[in-house]
Amino acid sequence: MSDNVLFYFEVHQPKRLRLYRLNEINKNHDYFWNEKNKEIFLRISNDSYIKTTKLLMENNIEASFSISGTVIEQALEYNTKVIDAFDDYFRSGLGELLDETYYHSLSSIFDKDEFIEQIKQHRNLMKKTFNIEPESFRNTELIYNDGISETVKSLGYKNIITEGTDDIIKYYNPNYLYKSTSNLNLLLRNYKLSDDISFRFSNHAWNEFPLTADKYASWIKKTPGDFINLFMDYETFGEHQKESTGIFQFLKYLPLEFKKNDIKFIKINGAKKFKNHGIISVKDAISWADTDRNLNPWIGNEMQKEAFNKLISLKNNKNKKLWRYLQTSDNLYYLSTGKPEDMEVHNYFNPYKSPYNAFLSYMNILDDFDYNYFG
Amino acid sequence: MRLSVIGWELPPIFSGGLGVHTINIFSIINKMIDVTVYVPDIEGLSDEYPFNVKKIKFNTENLNKYINNQSKKSENKNYYNIYPYYNNLKIKNINFNNFDFKDFNEMIYYYNKSVIECFDRNTDVIHCHDWITFDAGVELKEKYGVPLVITVHSTEIDRSGNFFPQKYIMDIEKKGIKNADKIIAVSDYTKNMIIDNYDADKDKITVVYNGIDSDFIDTAYKDYNLHKNILYFGRVTTQKGPKFFLEAAEKVIKYFPDVKFIIAGTGDLINDMKVLAKELKIENNVIFTGFISLNNKIKYFKDADVFVLPAVSEPFGISVIEAMGMGIPTVISNTTGVGEALYNVFKCDFYDTDLMAEYIIGLLKHQGLRETMGANGQIEARKFTWNNAAIKTMGVYKSIFEGVKHE
Numbered sequence: 001m002s003d004n005v006l007f008y009f010e011v012h013q014p015k016r017l018r019l020y021r022l023n024e025i026n027k028n029h030d031y032f033w034n035e036k037n038k039e040i041f042l043r044i045s046n047d048s049y050i051k052t053t054k055l056l057m058e059n060n061i062e063a064s065f066s067i068s069g070t071v072i073e074q075a076l077e078y079n080t081k082v083i084d085a086f087d088d089y090f091r092s093g094l095g096e097l098l099d100e101t102y103y104h105s106l107s108s109i110f111d112k113d114e115f116i117e118q119i120k121q122h123r124n125l126m127k128k129t130f131n132i133e134p135e136s137f138r139n140t141e142l143i144y145n146d147g148i149s150e151t152v153k154s155l156g157y158k159n160i161i162t163e164g165t166d167d168i169i170k171y172y173n174p175n176y177l178y179k180s181t182s183n184l185n186l187l188l189r190n191y192k193l194s195d196d197i198s199f200r201f202s203n204h205a206w207n208e209f210p211l212t213a214d215k216y217a218s219w220i221k222k223t224p225g226d227f228i229n230l231f232m233d234y235e236t237f238g239e240h241q242k243e244s245t246g247i248f249q250f251l252k253y254l255p256l257e258f259k260k261n262d263i264k265f266i267k268i269n270g271a272k273k274f275k276n277h278g279i280i281s282v283k284d285a286i287s288w289a290d291t292d293r294n295l296n297p298w299i300g301n302e303m304q305k306e307a308f309n310k311l312i313s314l315k316n317n318k319n320k321k322l323w324r325y326l327q328t329s330d331n332l333y334y335l336s337t338g339k340p341e342d343m344e345v346h347n348y349f350n351p352y353k354s355p356y357n358a359f360l361s362y363m364n365i366l367d368d369f370d371y372n373y374f375g
Numbered sequence: 376m377r378l379s380v381i382g383w384e385l386p387p388i389f390s391g392g393l394g395v396h397t398i399n400i401f402s403i404i405n406k407m408i409d410v411t412v413y414v415p416d417i418e419g420l421s422d423e424y425p426f427n428v429k430k431i432k433f434n435t436e437n438l439n440k441y442i443n444n445q446s447k448k449s450e451n452k453n454y455y456n457i458y459p460y461y462n463n464l465k466i467k468n469i470n471f472n473n474f475d476f477k478d479f480n481e482m483i484y485y486y487n488k489s490v491i492e493c494f495d496r497n498t499d500v501i502h503c504h505d506w507i508t509f510d511a512g513v514e515l516k517e518k519y520g521v522p523l524v525i526t527v528h529s530t531e532i533d534r535s536g537n538f539f540p541q542k543y544i545m546d547i548e549k550k551g552i553k554n555a556d557k558i559i560a561v562s563d564y565t566k567n568m569i570i571d572n573y574d575a576d577k578d579k580i581t582v583v584y585n586g587i588d589s590d591f592i593d594t595a596y597k598d599y600n601l602h603k604n605i606l607y608f609g610r611v612t613t614q615k616g617p618k619f620f621l622e623a624a625e626k627v628i629k630y631f632p633d634v635k636f637i638i639a640g641t642g643d644l645i646n647d648m649k650v651l652a653k654e655l656k657i658e659n660n661v662i663f664t665g666f667i668s669l670n671n672k673i674k675y676f677k678d679a680d681v682f683v684l685p686a687v688s689e690p691f692g693i694s695v696i697e698a699m700g701m702g703i704p705t706v707i708s709n710t711t712g713v714g715e716a717l718y719n720v721f722k723c724d725f726y727d728t729d730l731m732a733e734y735i736i737g738l739l740k741h742q743g744l745r746e747t748m749g750a751n752g753q754i755e756a757r758k759f760t761w762n763n764a765a766i767k768t769m770g771v772y773k774s775i776f777e778g779v780k781h782e
Contacts, residue, residue, distance in 0.1 A: 021733065022733045022736060022737070023729075301743075301746075301747040302742070302743040302744075302746040302747045302750075303741065303743040303744045303746070303747040303748075304743075304747075305743060306741055306742065306743030306744070307743070337719070337747060337751050354718070354721075355747075356719075356721060356744065356747075356748055357721075359737075359741070359743075359744055359747075360733070360734070360737040360744070363737070363740075363741060
């Protein structure tokens with residue numbers, strides 16, 4: 001019987017790179033798709049970020065957040081009300097803020113020093129923006145293994161979150177508190193109950209459709225464990241699930257239904273009071289993405305590997321900030337051809353329509369970067 | 376159910392698209408219903424086929440009569456010899472009794488008349504393929520009241536590259552499209568083409584994609600080392616856009632001076648293309664192979680890094696899925712019908728040779744791209760099977776009679 005729910009939301013928008021043609025190499029060093037970034041950011045900040053944050057506040061819903069550096073930058077450029085809304089929310093005491101890499105990058109899997117540098121940059125940004133020093137950490141797309149948790153521990157964090165993959169939950173109920181091999185508090189995403197909201201909420205073909213707050217509360221209640229980790233994209237509210245699906249009504253009624261069932265909201269830091277159910281070791285990197293829950297969405301196919309190796313090879317460059325934008329994981333995600341069952345999700349997120357076009361464009365940019373900023 | 380198919384060619388003598396389609400699809404359909412295929416009686420046809428075949432002999436006595444009528448009709452008509460598309464039966468080699476037809480159209484006219492004469496009326500559905508058989512289909516439908524299905528494999532607009540399409544042929548196509556009970560189009564591209572240009576009733580049309588031959592699937596694993604060969608495989612005609620292939624080649628050669636561009640096939644533009652290659656000063660990079668047999672075809676495909684089809688207007692484009700089936704990364708024009716069902720290819724406008732060149736250069740530069748597109752394309756090409764095509768075609772026949780029931 002679970003009496004607690006832990007909401008964690010990922011707030012991330014990349015600074016997308018535009019389609020960059022072959023004949024621009026060495027002539028044009030402007031890589032960003034400003035028009036598209038602005039359009040998407042304005043839409044999402046209005047339809048999702050601001051609206052949802054206000055709703056959480058009005059209804060006393062506690063939640064934990066990570067906000068990437070590329071989101072803060074775009075908010076400062078396009079819509080500062082996003083920052084105001086989060087700031088109000090954190091000041092109210094309802095919210096907890098996590099750290100991640102500033103650039104929402106894959107640095108954790110290729111360069112420890114780079115990884116640490118980007119975490120520090122994020123830490124400074126959170127301090128500067130919200131005057132908060134997070135104690136909890138989440139890596140890009142919940143990419144995790146023992147090595148990553150060691151590095152995170154060495155930076156002074158107390159808690160880390162990752163996916164409750166099938167391999168893990170075979171042995172460990174995701175609704176309990178665990179320890180990493182590095183002795184951090186380790187929380188596991190309950191993917192079934194998370195995806196019920198983030199993926200299936202508006203799916204008419206789902207046999208549980210429509211999902212109502214009282215039904216959902218009853219599922220939580222009867223699930224064994226101490227707390228249920230509901231981790232998802234923040235854009236679930238108002239963007240992936242549009243307002244017309246009733247997602248906001250659902251969210252609004254959750255506290256009422258939870259109250260009836262005596263279910264409480266907790267934050268990541270609040271999970272440490274629960275009993276530790278043992279140490280979990282994860283050797284090969286896992287993530288919360290796709291059906292495989294590994295690194296395949298970013299470096300799964302040969303073209304992604306080629307692009308990733310090229311990106312890494314450019315480390316000794318004269319424009320670190322630009323190189324780090326190029327590291328944002330979305331750039332590699334757009335090159336994914338995935339498994340057929342994941343294609344729908346990939347196409348949804350791919351502004352270039354085809355992973356092959358995205359690849360050529362990205363490689364052209366890396367070539368230009370190579371000629372102009374390398375060495 | 377008994378089905379009469381009015382066809383034009385059958386392997387092994389011809390390996391044109393129509394013959395390949397006919398033998399593949401009707402050998403499967405013949406397992407479900409009785410199929411009889413009508414084709415011109417020419418030397419080299421097999422004795423046995425996986426369905427009944429009626430070989431149509433040309434009757435000399437009647438021939439005079441028909442030809443006289445026909446000649447009047449086609450007088451003063453601009454005649455372009457753009458019909459390597461259909462096998463232009465070499466009259467001396469066949470049992471057409473040494474008749475010297477004035478042109479291809481006249482031969483078609485006579486063939487259709489002969490089919491009508493020899494037709495066995497004991498049938499439930501007539502299925503015609505392209506304008507070369509539409510006249511017979513329409514007349515037989517009127518004569519015997521048998522429902523007519525037509526398949527549009529290509530239109531005169533496609534074949535001419537919309538460059539002086541013959542009105543005489545378009546009229547036959549219009550007549551077939553108007554009189555058919557059901558129409559099969561080989562792609563949505565073709566479906567829209569006949570709706571827009573032939574006033575086809577969209578409710579009569581079903582799209583059925585072609586299949587891929589196992590020859591192109593059961594080959595050994597493709598190696599993605601660079602061979603520096605870019606392949607154009609097909610007829611060298613306006614329709615297929617060989618000119619754009621060479622224009623793109625010129626741009627690619629600036630980046631990769633030692634890449635070969637292979638034009639494999641024959642056609643009426645072959646000399647023009649040789650001249651163009653010289654004009655573009657790339658003649659040392661361009662290889663003209665002439666006609667290629669099936670065995671050699673597979674060899675050329677295997678050695679290719681990229682397959683390009685810059686067609687001006689291609690209803691389907693079976694060579695695209697053949698190339699993909701062998702794991703070759705492929706660049707096609709937006710006006711290639713099969714592209715609408717493909718994800719793992721590069722697409723551009725046929726005239727956008729900058730982009731076409733950029734795709735080719737990208738594929739030459741990046742082995743990771745070749746491997747990923749090649750491997751995914753191979754899987755994707757396998758979804759085009761003749762079984763699927765046959766089952767969908769059966770569904771079209773059945774829909775005729777279901778329609779009757781409801782009335």
